[in-house]
Amino acid sequence: MSHKFKIGQQVRQAQRHGSADRGSAASSIYEIVRLMPEERSGEPAYRVRSALGERAVLEGELTLVS
Structure with a gap:
């Protein structure tokens, strides 16, 4: 599986x-x-x-900030 996000992108961590x-x-x-x-x-x-x-976070915990 490849990375969905790139260096420099802004993301938000999903609320637990x-x-x-x-x-x-x-x-x-x-x-x-x-x-x-x-x-x-x-x-x-x-x-x-x-x-x-x-x-450090896993990809499934992140969403892209639009």
Whole structure:
């Protein structure tokens, strides 16, 4: 499976059910900074950055900001 998103694109992490919103709407927008190898499940992973820091996320957790 290939990566759906590209470096530099802005994405939003899908809201997890039951989780409280821990920041403003702006802090929920991330920029793709690195494409990472696929997980064992075959799902692509990414390194993303927001105003709150950097983290690793799976492709299925992200949606493109339009």
